[in-house]
Structure formats: structure tokens, C-alpha cells
Amino acid sequence: MKKTISIGIQGFSDLRERNCYFVDKTHFIKEWWESQDMVTLITRPRRFGKTLNMSMLECFFSNKYANRADLFAGLSIWKEEKYRQLQGTYPVLFLSFASVKAGNLEEAKAQVKGEIARVYRENKYLIDTDIFDNRERERYDNVVVSMDDVTAQDSLRNLAEWMEKYYGKKVIIFLDEYDTPMQEAYIQGYWDEFTSFVRSLFNATFKTNPYLERAIMTGITRVSKESIFSDLNNLRVVTTTSDLYADCFGFTEEEVFAALDEYEMSDKKDEVKQWYDGFTFGEYRDIYNPWSITNYLKEKKLRAYWAATSSNGLVSRLIRTASVDVKEKMEDLLKGQEIVVNFDEQIVYNQLDQDENAIWSLLLASGYLKADQVEYRGMLNKPWYHLTITNLETESMFENMFAGWFKNQDANYNDFVKAMLKGSLKEMNIYMNDVALTTFSSFDTGRRPSRKTQPERFYHGFVLGLLADLRERYQIRSNRESGYGRYDVMLMPLNQQDKAIVIEFKVHEPDEESSLQDTVQSALDQIKEKNYDAELLAQGISADRICHYGFAFEGKKVLIGEVNNI
Template sequence: MKKTISIGKQSFSSLREHDNFFVDKTNFIKEWWEKEDDITLITRPRRFGKTLNMSMMECFFSNKYANRADLFEGLSIWEEEKYRKLQGTYPVIFLSFAAVKADNLSDVKEQIKQEIVRLYRRNGYLAESDCLSEEEKREYREISVEMSDARLATSISVLCEYMSRYYGKNVIVLLDEYDTPMQEAYVQGYWDEFTSLIRSLFNAAFKTNPFLERAIMTGITRVSKESIFSDLNNLRVVTTTSDLYADCFGFTEEEVFSALDDYGMGDRKEEVKKWYDGFTFGEKRDIYNPWSITNYLEEGKLYPYWASTSSNGLVNRLIRMSSADVKEKMEDLLQGKTIVVNFDEQIVYNQLDQNENAIWSLLLASGYLKVEEVDYRGITREPWYTLKITNIETLSMFMTMFRGWFQNSDANYNDFVKALLKGSLKEMNIYMNDVTLATFSSFDAGKKPSEKNQPERFYHGFVLGLLAELRDQYEIRSNRESGYGRYDVMLTPLNKNDNAIIIEFKVHEPEEETSLQDTVQSALDQISEKNYDAELLARGIPVDRIRHYGFAFEGKKVLIG
């Protein structure tokens, strides 16, 4: 009998009590316990079972779930008597920062304090026990959203002390989604002030806490040690490139195929693999996103379930405002190619605008790209990563993102594309001027946008938009060699009856050109003189089916000829 699929349920006890669909990941309990690490930080993309696994850890270790053998019977962890005896024997603190999101420092502090207040209320029996002095009881009851930052910083470690005293055993601390407020702090502009607070909280909870047995933190990104973990020398970091716990988050191919068989979908394995396979953790390949698989099992249709739930604001902004080089690499990725880049897996949020390579680290950690190969170069063994878009689902996410750049109601980008394909210069000029006015400045990352840099950044964003719109009709390439130079944009038709298009972008040079029309002519002359047609001619496209367009820019004004 097929088990009911409960979409989005993140409570381990509830899933087990209702006998819902569940993929056994209890091997994570054994692997983690036997590593004996004091503090473990595990990063995985969104909706990869982090919260469910943390709930599972709480149910296994917490003495509040003592005598709950029913939750684990039939699962792999219950096969060993050692672990049957271990279940339900520790005091556990389970805390989540998933909902800590605010556009200012004051509100985010209040939200964290609210989480701490809820934690203290759940353990209110401590304030009634004989283990606390009258002064400690008074201080316990004074924990509120009005508490000072200093009191907040020590709140977790103090609760550990009280629980350890009450139970006669040190405490296991589980912190889920630790980096959610950090991303918000960076995006909203209060990074420095917030990290000072969170560093103090983590130092007290995880470094100078003698009442801590062990701890696990989960998140999407590995925030740099210097930012918040500078005092934690006992931290084991497990990223998407680590071999440790590689199959403990996400579904393996064997688990996915078994579920498809159970739900009568065994004949759909290949299409499911194309859409949802591709995540790699360490050396472990063929990992699937649990959110998409459970939704597919429930709905029975291919759809970008995971991609459609994402909040891509930070990634979107970083790519849109990135240099031409980053956008060129994105063009390659969208066309199924790999790129080779060097980056540090540690993310220093306040340096994201200065260090463009950080975008690759963020895309990898978020699951949008996968590692095909790592090459360690030089005497310092610097890692160079060969990256590729993860699967069809993540490709759809990028396509939606790039379309969105030009979907401003004033942009008329779709109208421009239609005019380009039918060769109407008049309409092209009208619509492209609307597009540049609506989107131009968003493609320049500088504080003082440069008229020299803007067109270059814009045209690569423009190409990504074309790829999103015309990928099924044209092979679209930019800044590639042909003839005696490098063209800006080339559209090669997939249908032999369609026209090929070459576009050259030029910035108006007032010292050399008297008008934008001169700049247009200079662009057209370059296409001819550099023989950019050579690549198209070599592919059998006749001269009379190759169109040339020169785009001349002067600030946000554009003329096409």
C-alpha cells in the first residue's frame, strides 16, 4: 500500500506517527555520533531535508522523547542495540533561525530574542525546580524581547547550564538555518553590526560553554570563519564538496527509483533523472532534491517544484550587476557547457560586491551549479572547479531569472525581440530605447556608473535575455572569434529557413564621431572588415540570409542601424 505523501512536513515525529512517506536517513545519527566532533556545521541547498534531519536528531537524542521506540522501529539505526540504548538520553536544545528575516537591525534582534523567549518558555519547568537559586529563577523569568544584547549573547549558554544541572548531563544544541539572518543582514545593509552580535552569541554558546555536549548547525552557505566563527577552533565544516554525510541529505538514485516503483511510476525513471538528478556532494553523485521528488510522486508531472519555491534575490542581483566575464560564463552554462573557476567556499558577505568569484561559491552552495571535477593547482593546491548547471529544473530557474530582468512593464523587451526577428529597424529602435531606459543602470555594479562599462555589462545581460527567449530557435553566442576578430552577438538559426543575425555594440566616441549614425556605421564597418560572417558561411548559411546590426550607445540613448 502506498504511503501518504505529506508535502512540506518537517516534523520527524509527525511523519512517523502518521506513517507518511519517509526515506530512512537515520544512518546520519550513527555517522555523526561516531565522528565525535564538538561542533558540526553542515551546508546544503534549500529543501534538502536539513530541518527534517534536525527534527530527527532531536527525537533521537532528546530525553523528551525517551521511550519513543515507535519512532525508530524498522529504521536502520534501530538495528544496533548500542543506539537503542542511546535514544532519548540527552537534554537537547533545538533552535531555528529560518524565520529570522528583517530589513533592519532592530527588528532582526527582536526576532532572535523572540526565538530565545520561546526556547525558555518550552523549558519553563527549570524556573520551578530546586536546581536554580532564587536569583537565577528571577533572571530566568526576566528573559524577554526587552532583554539586553549582552543577555541575549549568553542566553543559550545559560540555558545549557541550567539544563545540565537539572538532568546531570551536558546538552546537545541543534541550530537550524543559522545563516538565514546573515543573508538578510548583507542584502539589507546592516552586516557589520549584526555579525558583531551573532559572533558573541556563537562564542558563548559553542566556544566557552562547558555545559555543551555537542552541537550541529545547518545552513545553505559556509559563512567565513573571520565573520562569525573566529573563536571556534573546534568546528567541523561539511560543505557540498565534502565527502562526509554525502548521502544523508537529499535522496540517492537508488532511493528515488525505489520510490518510483512503489508509486507505480517505474517507467518514468529516465525523465525524472533528466529533470531532478545532478546534485553532487563530495564524491557522491546522482543526488536528487527531496522537495521535487516528493512533489513529483504526489502530482505525477514534471515541473520545477524546487526552483519555483526559491528566493533568488541575492543571486539575481549579483549576476545582473556582475562583469561581462561573469555573464559570458553564464552564457556558456546556459548552453550546456562547463566553466572552470577558482573560488573560496567560505562566503564573506561584505566582500561579495568586490570579489566576483564569490558568485560561483554562492551558486554552488545554493545547488544551482554542480561540481564536475576539482583540479588542485600549484604549490598552494588552489582548487579550480569545473562547474555545470545542475539539471533541467535549475536551468529553468536561470531562464526565469534572465527573462525577469526585462519584464519591467516599461521595457518592451519581447516587442524588441519580435521586431529583431522580422527585421523592422524602426520598431527595434523604439523598443530598444525603452529597454535601455528601463534596465540600463541595473547592469552596472559601480557606485558611479560608467558610460564605458554600462553597454558592455548591458549587452551581456541582453544576450542572457535572448538565450532565455530564443534558446529553442537559435544558437546564441557572444564575444567569440570569427574571421579576423571577435563579434559581440551572433544568432545562428536552428531552422535552415530562418535568418542569421550578427550584432555589434559601440559606444559613441565624440572625439572621433560626430553623430550616433557615425557610430552605427563604425559598428557595421567592423562586422564587414573583420569578416564576422566567416563562421556562418562555414556552416552553410548564405550571405543573403545574414543580417548585420550596429547598436550605438550614448549614455542611455541607443541607435540601431
């Protein structure tokens, strides 16, 4: 009998007790325990089984689950007597920062303190034992949401001390989603103050804690050592490019195909692979997103399940306001091409606006891009990452993001595209001025963009929007060589009914041009003089099927002119 596919249950004991579908990852327990690493940080994309694996570890090691052989019977870890004897023998603290999402510093610290206070309440039986004197009972009772920062920062270390005294064994600590509040602190503008608080908490808990046996932290990103781990020289970091634990998070192809066989969908393997395969962890290829696979097994429909579980607001903002170079690389990625970039996998959130390459680190850690290869160049062995879009599901996420830049309630981007396709110059001017007026500021990075670079950022964002909306009708190119120069945008039709379109953008130069109309004419003249049609003509597209458009920018004002080769 096939097991029930459950969506959203993240507790290991719940899945096992309800006999729900579960992919055996208990070999992770053995691999981690035998590594002998004191503190381990594991980064994986969201919805990749981090919380379930942490719950599994808690159920295996925690003495609260002693004598629960039923939870592990039949799983790989239970085949070894050594581990059957180890199960349920340690005091364990399990915390999660997944819900720490505050708009300001004090609320964020209060939410962290609330999670610590919850763990204290779970272990309140300790204060009724003879290990406490009255002063220590008072210290225990002082751990509440309203406690001061110093009390909070020392609290987990103190609780580990009391548990070690009671049980006679050091404590294992699991912290899930450690970096969720870090991203919120960056977005909301209280990064420096919050990381100072967390740094002291982590130092007391994971570094200067003689009562700690082992610890694991999980998250999406590897926040830089300088930000919060500066005092932790005992930290083992396992990222998506590490070989360690490569098959412990996410589903392998063997596991996915076995599930498709079990649920009588063997004929769907190729399309499931195209949609959900593609994640690479270290040298391990063909990793599938478990959230999408479990949803597909239940719904039996190809959908962007994983991509729909996050707003992607930070990623969208960073790409939208990025330089032309970043947007051009995104264009290449959407066309199925590989980009090769150098970056540091450590993310310093408060430097994201200054270091544009950090966007690639964030996209890799988040699972939207995959590293097909990492090569080390030069005397300093700098890593260069060969990146591509992970799969069809993540490609659809990018397309929706780029199209969404222009599709707010005030911008008539869709109307502009329709007007361009039918060749209505009057409507194009009306709608493009509306689009520019409502979205231009979104492409202003705030780093003194010149009158020239701001339109460049805008039009490359515009190209990404076209890629999202028109790629089924056109091959869309930008900033490529043709004739005697490099055109700005070219739409090469995929069928005989559509016309080809060449677009040139120019910023109005008052010293050289008396009006926007002159700037438009300059753009149109450049298309002709540089013979940008050469690439289209070489593809067999006749001159009478090619339209030229010149876009002139002055501030947020746009004027479009046209030359039709009929």
C-alpha cells in the same frame, strides 16, 4: 499499501506518526555520533532535508522523546542495541533561525531573542525545581524578547548550565538555518553590527560552554570564519564538496528509483533523472532534490518545484551587475558547457560586491551549479572548481531569471525581440530605447562603470535574455572569433525559415564620431571588414540569409542601423 506523500511536513515525529512517505536517513545519527566532533556545521541547498534531519536528531536524542521506540522502529538505526539504549537520553535545545528575516538591525536581534525566549518557555518547568535560587529564577524570567544584548548572548549557555545541573548530563544543541539572518543582514545593510551580535552569541554557546555535549548547525552557505566563527576553533565544517555525510541529505538514485517503482512510475526514471538528478556532494554523485521528488511523486508532473520555492533575488542581482567575464561564463553554462573557476567556499557577505568570484561560491552552495571536479593547482594547492548547471530544473530557473531582467512593466523587451525577428528597424529602435532606458541602471554595479563598460554589461545581460527566449530557434553566441576578429553577438538559425543575425555594439566616441549615426556605421563597417559572416557561411548559410545590425550607445540612448545582404 503505499504511504501518503506529504508536502511541507518538516517534523520527524509528525511524518512517522502519520505513516507518511519517509526515506530512511537514520544512518546520519550513527555517523555523526561516532565522529566525536564537538561542533559541526553542515551546509546544503534549501529544501534538502536539513530541517527534517535536525528534527530527527532531536527526536532521537532528546529526553522529551524517551520511550518513543515507535518513531524509530523499522529504521536502520534501530537495528543496533547500542543506539536503542541511547535514544531519548539527553537534554536537547533545538532552535531555528529560518524566520529571522528583518529589515533592520533591531528587528533582527529581536527575532533572534524571540527564538531564544521560546526555548526558555519550553523549559520553564526548570524554575520550579530545587536547582534554582531566587536570583537564578529572576535571571531565567529576564530572558524575554526585550532583553538586552548581553543577556541574550549568554542565555543559551546559562540554560545549558541549568539543564546540566537538573539532568546530570551535558546538553546537545541543534541550530537550524543559522545563516538566514546573515543573508538578510547583508541585503538590508546592517551586516557588521548584526554579525558582531551573533559572534558573541555563538562564542558563548558553542566555544566557552562547559555544559555543551555536542552541537550541529545547518545552513545553505558557509559564512566565513572571520565573520562569525572567529572564536570557534572546535568547528567541523561540512560543505557540498565534503565527503562526510554525503548521502545523508537529499535522495540517492537508488532511493528515487525505489520510490518510482513503489508508486508505479518505473517508466519515468529517465526523465526524472534528467530533470532532478545532478547534485553532487563530495565524491557522491547522482543526488536528487527531495522537495522536487516528493512533489513529483504526488503530482506526477515534471515541474520546477524546487526552483519555484525561492525568489533568487540576491543571485539575480549579483549576476546582473557583474562584469562581462561573469556574464560570459553564464552564457557558457546555459549552453551546457563547463566553466573552471577559483574561489573560496567561505562566503563573506559584505565582500560580495568586491569579490566577483564569490558568486560562484554562492551558486554552488545554493545548488544551482554542481562541482563535477575540484582540482588543486600550484604550490599553494588553490582549489579550481569545474562547474556546470545542475539539471533541467535549475536551468529553467536561470532562464526565467535572465528573461525577467527585461520583463518589467515598463520595458518592451519581448516587442523588441519580435521586431528584430521580423526585421522592423523602426520598431527595433523604439523598443530598444525603451528597454535601455528602463533597465540600464540595473547593470550598473556602482563601481565607477565607464561609458564603455556599462553598455558592455548591458549587452551581455541582453544576450542572456536572448538565450532564455530564443534558444529553441537559434544557437546564440557572443564574443567569439569569426573571420578576422571577435563579433559581439551572433544568432545562428536552427531552421531554414529564420535568418541569421550578427550584432555589433559600439559606444559613441565624440572625439572620433560626429553623431550616433556615424557610430552605427562604424559598427556595421566592422562586421564587414572583419568578415564576421565567415562562421555562418562555413555552416552553409547563404549571404542573403544574414542580417547585420549595429547598435550605437550614448548614455541611455541607443541607435540601431542595419545592413541586409539581400
